[in-house]
Every structure is written in C-alpha cells, then in structure tokens.
Amino acid sequence: MRAFASDNYAGVHPSIMKEIISVNSDDMSSYGNDPVSEAALELFAKHFGSDAKIFFMATGTATNTLILKHITNSWNSVICADTAHINVDECGAVEAVAGIKIAHAEAVHGKLSVESIAPLLAGRKDVHQSQPAVISITQNTELGTVYTLAEIKAICDYAHKHGLLVHMDGARLSNAAVALGTGFKEMTVDCGVDVLSFGGTKNGCMCAEAAVFINSKIGKDFEFVRKQGMQLISKMRYVGAQFKALLTDELWKENAARANELATLLAHKVQEVSEVKITRPVEANAVFAIVPPHVIPKLQEKFPFYVWDESASEVRWMTSWATTDQDIDNFVSALKTLI
Incomplete structure (x- = not known):
C-alpha cells in the first residue's frame, strides 16, 4: 500500500x-x-x-x-x-x-x-x-x-x-x-x-x-x-x-527533492482528468484538489488520503521520499477508473 x-x-x-x-x-x-x-x-x-x-x-x-x-x-x-x-x-x-x-x-x-x-x-x-x-x-x-x-x-x-x-x-x-x-x-x-x-x-x-x-x-x-x-x-x-x-551528504535534500518532484508529477497527471481541479499552488510535496465526492471513499480504500474541506470536496495528497513514479501511475489510473 x-x-x-x-x-x-x-x-x-x-x-x-x-x-x-x-x-x-x-x-x-x-x-x-x-x-x-x-x-x-x-x-x-x-x-x-x-x-x-x-x-x-x-x-x-x-x-x-x-x-x-x-x-x-x-x-x-x-x-x-x-x-x-x-x-x-x-x-x-x-x-x-x-x-x-x-x-x-x-x-x-x-x-x-x-x-x-x-x-x-x-x-x-x-x-x-x-x-x-x-x-x-x-x-x-x-x-x-x-x-x-x-x-x-x-x-x-x-x-x-x-x-x-x-x-x-x-x-x-x-x-x-x-x-x-x-x-x-x-x-x-x-x-x-x-x-x-x-x-x-x-x-x-x-x-x-x-x-x-x-x-x-x-x-x-x-x-x-x-x-x-x-x-x-x-x-x-x-x-x-x-x-x-x-545531515550527512545532503540526504535531507535528496529525500525532500524526491517528494517534491513526485508531487509535481502527480499534479501534472491529475490535471489531465477534466473532473479534477487543482486548488492550491503546488510548490513542495502537497497537492490539493477538488474531486467528485463519490470517488473519494473508494479511492481512499486503495490509497489513504485526507479530505481537507468536505463541503467543497477538496482533498489533500502528500508525497514522500518513499513515493515512486509507479505509485503515481497506479494512483492516477485508479482515479480515472473510478471517475
């Protein structure tokens, strides 16, 4: 998972x-x-x-x-x-x-x-x-x-x-x-x-x-x-x-850079889905988006994430040093399928 x-x-x-x-x-x-x-x-x-x-x-x-x-x-x-x-x-x-x-x-x-x-x-x-x-x-x-x-x-x-x-x-x-x-x-x-x-x-x-x-x-x-x-x-x-x-050999930078890069990739890929709207500037390792309400619980079963503003159907997706390109592809694929 x-x-x-x-x-x-x-x-x-x-x-x-x-x-x-x-x-x-x-x-x-x-x-x-x-x-x-x-x-x-x-x-x-x-x-x-x-x-x-x-x-x-x-x-x-x-x-x-x-x-x-x-x-x-x-x-x-x-x-x-x-x-x-x-x-x-x-x-x-x-x-x-x-x-x-x-x-x-x-x-x-x-x-x-x-x-x-x-x-x-x-x-x-x-x-x-x-x-x-x-x-x-x-x-x-x-x-x-x-x-x-x-x-x-x-x-x-x-x-x-x-x-x-x-x-x-x-x-x-x-x-x-x-x-x-x-x-x-x-x-x-x-x-x-x-x-x-x-x-x-x-x-x-x-x-x-x-x-x-x-x-x-x-x-x-x-x-x-x-x-x-x-x-x-x-x-x-x-x-x-x-x-x-x-703090040795800039591992902090390597880890953070990976997380940031994957958030940018995630934002780029979900923008291809017309039913999804990015709501905040993606500047680090977080992506905020509005998605159809019916999609959220089913998507959470496979990929846990938080609902940020339930009234607006706005969610938050976070990436980390451990996130991979394949994780992003799997997530976006599931999102598209559910929509």
Whole structure:
C-alpha cells in the first residue's frame, strides 16, 4: 500500500535506519552526553551557526509548544495563520501547556504577510488585551505553499521593529529549502528567524525533531523547559544518529527533492482528468484538489488520503521520499477508473 495521506506514513529511510542500528551495539552515556549526539550537533552548527542552541525532541507538537512556552509570558499571544498546525492540529497544546493565546491572521494560501499581521497589533498596549509576542510562520505551509526569502525577511523585519520574535514551524523545512533552491541558513538565519522547529520525521526520520534557537539568548535555560516538558530523551543517541545520517551528504535534500518532484508529477497527471481541479499552488510535496465526492471513499480504500474541506470536496495528497513514479501511475489510473 502507498498512502497519500501524509509524509508521516512513510517508513524510515534505509540510510537512517542503518545509522540507528550502528549505534545499538555498545553502552553510551544517556541524555545526549554521547559522541553520536555531539556529532549531530556539529552538523546542525554548520547549517545554523556555532552560536545556535540545539535541543533534540521527539515530536513536532512538543517542539512547537515548548518553544512558545519558553519565549512568552502568560499574558502573551502568538500570531499565526488560521491554517497553522499550532492552531488546528495540535489539540490546543499551545493554550494548554504554554498557557498563551493564539491569534490567527488572514492568510493567502496559508501564508501570512505584514499587511495581514498589522491589524493584530493595533491594541497591543491595552491592558485588557493579550499582548502579541511572537509571529509563527510555517515553512512550507500546511497548504503546501512556500514563503520566499523576501517574504520571510519582510515578516522578520516587521516583527523585530515592533519588538516581536519570529518562530518558524519547519516540520517540512527540507521540502521548502529544495523548492527555493537554497540552504537552511539562507532561509532562516539570514532572514532573521529567531527560533525554529526543525522537522526530521516527515523527511525520513523516526521521532526526530529539534528546537533550534538561532537567537541563542532566548534559548537560555531551555534545557529545563525540555526536561519539565518530558522531552529529554534518555537514549538520545538514537535521535542523534538519525540527524547525523540526515545531515550527512545532503540526504535531507535528496529525500525532500524526491517528494517534491513526485508531487509535481502527480499534479501534472491529475490535471489531465477534466473532473479534477487543482486548488492550491503546488510548490513542495502537497497537492490539493477538488474531486467528485463519490470517488473519494473508494479511492481512499486503495490509497489513504485526507479530505481537507468536505463541503467543497477538496482533498489533500502528500508525497514522500518513499513515493515512486509507479505509485503515481497506479494512483492516477485508479482515479480515472473510478471517475
């Protein structure tokens, strides 16, 4: 079975699994005090600078939530797109654990802009209102679109001008970097991003995420937040091994490029079906489309995927590093047959 529901459905990349197995033979110090984790941290430093503070985590929800908890006060709010993962898909973790308010701005295809953020700062000095402290952007977005470097920099400059920090949810950061033809540094450090949730799980890893404090000052004492937040993993070497494999010889780029290419191929082939309408720009590894309602349940039986907007019969198809050309052909063939 090949699923198109999420890149989370894909297995662990063989090179990453091999690295996990390679560190499974001897005893090593726990809680990240091991040579494997240290080697992985050195690789992160090459991408985000030697001053960045890196903390390995197990899940994206925990990474986003604990970062936001650490850089805010209880009277603060975080501004994000209405479709943002922290707003829609994290079961209220930010509100429950970080204890802050989420304020979502109008977004176009999942992307914020300075113009959409500005109205949320209008009453910022009013004691009766939650005070915005962070702007959170997702790269690439939940709608599969990608912020350009200029768009990221504009938001960061605006945020800093108004005393706000910028958090980037980078669950699919690798896909965005490939789409832009750039590296992680150019898309984050050089644009002014303060802190990043770096995703590995969706790009061939298994339970491997990282909090990257590019602005190292705001990362002070985060180790205590991570521990209290139950994300200090005892056998950290298994997470470090995954990042070591992912960031060596640009495996991250290879995996993401494959996923992006297959999404483009899928979009091209389904466009040949007159009853299918692509609804969002295909810029990374997601394809959104409107399909006849009667087709959806039967197609899902063979190829699991999510319905994004049931009222509009809009669905989301995701590709991953493991998707093949034959998977695309099989999917499109089944779609045509059902229609």
